[in-house]
Amino acid sequence: MExxxxxxxxxxxxxxxxxxxxxxxxxxxxxxxxxxxxxHAAGPGVRLAFVALEDGAExxxxxxxxxxxxxxxxxxxxxxxxxxxxxVDRTPVLVAIGTGGASASLxxxxxxxxxxxxxxxxxxxxxxxxxxxxAVGAVHGTVPARRDFWTRxxxxxxxxxxxxxxxxxxxxxxxxxxxxxxxEDRLDEIRIGSEGADxxxxxxxxxxxxxxxxxxxxxxxxxxxxxxxxxxxxxMGDAAPDGQSGRVLLIRMGG
Numbered sequence: 416m417e418x419x420x421x422x423x424x425x426x427x428x429x430x431x432x433x434x435x436x437x438x439x440x441x442x443x444x445x446x447x448x449x450x451x452x453x454x455h456a457a458g459p460g461v462r463l464a465f466v467a468l469e470d471g472a473e474x475x476x477x478x479x480x481x482x483x484x485x486x487x488x489x490x491x492x493x494x495x496x497x498x499x500x501x502x503v504d505r506t507p508v509l510v511a512i513g514t515g516g517a518s519a520s521l522x523x524x525x526x527x528x529x530x531x532x533x534x535x536x537x538x539x540x541x542x543x544x545x546x547x548x549x550a551v552g553a554v555h556g557t558v559p560a561r562r563d564f565w566t567r568x569x570x571x572x573x574x575x576x577x578x579x580x581x582x583x584x585x586x587x588x589x590x591x592x593x594x595x596x597x598x599e600d601r602l603d604e605i606r607i608g609s610e611g612a613d614x615x616x617x618x619x620x621x622x623x624x625x626x627x628x629x630x631x632x633x634x635x636x637x638x639x640x641x642x643x644x645x646x647x648x649x650x651m652g653d654a655a656p657d658g659q660s661g662r663v664l665l666i667r668m669g670g
Contacts (some may be wrong), residue, residue, distance in 0.1 A: 417515045418498070426450035429460050431484065433475060434467030438489045442467060445499070457482055463497075465489065492516025501526035505537040507545075534580040543584035544575075554592055559627055559661040564591070566625050602655055604665040612638050627661035630654070634668045 430451040432443050442465045443453045454461060457479060464479045466472050467489040476486045476494050488494040492515070500511035501522035510529055512522045544565075555561045568575040574591040581587055603626075605619050615623075620642065623629070628648045631640065643649065643664075650656075655663045 418513070420500070420511055420513065422509065422511075423463075424450075425463075427452065428462070429454045429458070431455070431457055431461050431464040431479070432467070433464065434489070436467065439465070439467035442487075442489065442499075457484065463487075503529045503533060505533055505535070505541075508533075508537050508541050532578065534578065536581045536584070537577055540575065540577060540581045540584040543581075543588055547585065547588045551588070551592065562627070563662070570621070600660050600662075602663045602665070604667065606667050606669055607635060607639055608669070611636055612642065615639075615642070622662075622664055625662055626664035628655070628659060628663045629666060630656075630663065631666040632668055635666050639666065 425446065426449075428451050430446050430453060432439055432446065432453050432455060446453050446465075457464070462484060464476075464484045464486045466476050466479070466486060468475060472488050472491060473494060476488050479486050480496070485496040486494070487497055487499060492498060495516065498513055498516050500513040501519075503510035503512070503526055510533070512525045512529070514521050551561055551564060555564050565575075567573055568588070568591045569577060571578075574587055575581065575584070603622050605615075605622065608614055623643045626644060626647050628650070629640075629643050630650055630652045632653060633651055640649070653665075653667070655665065
């Protein structure tokens, strides 16, 4: 990655916007929608700055940076400490699309496509999942069991498939719970051929995203392991440990 995407809570926080015209106004609107307090002079507590100036932007940005602020200069990615992505808003679900300043048009095109794909009910589904945590915990008492429930419910074709409109997501969660059992114990295997990550199937990628434990041979490439769910346990080996519960994935070389 060339940069690290972060979601910054701005509610009640002062953010500096310098400049006149539509570019500055657009940044001010965006910041206000995120709950920030837009100010027009640096002061105590101001940590972020947006500079939308036709002349002198480089010098202004340097001066603000010396004061400890992180700076975004509109349409000047080479002067930016951070960039603002294109945003698909399904609050509390946010999808941010960035190109590292390479092409705002590409970000916009991807945003427009995702706006069509992501249902308007997606935010409601997220709220319902948050609200249902206690109910799900009462049925599934362990972390692997809860993870397995949500993985199955949110999978393509599952009862809570996020790409399918959910007019009553709480009812859908209740329905999914009514047929839920314990966490699924299963062992799957993936073999990596000469084409590496390019040859992985959708099923194999899904298994990598669902695994609780990944056991891999020493020669498995790093770009393959990078596709495994970040919080999955990992160890080198050729077989699953005895008595291991949950979803175990073996990754071997040789397709």
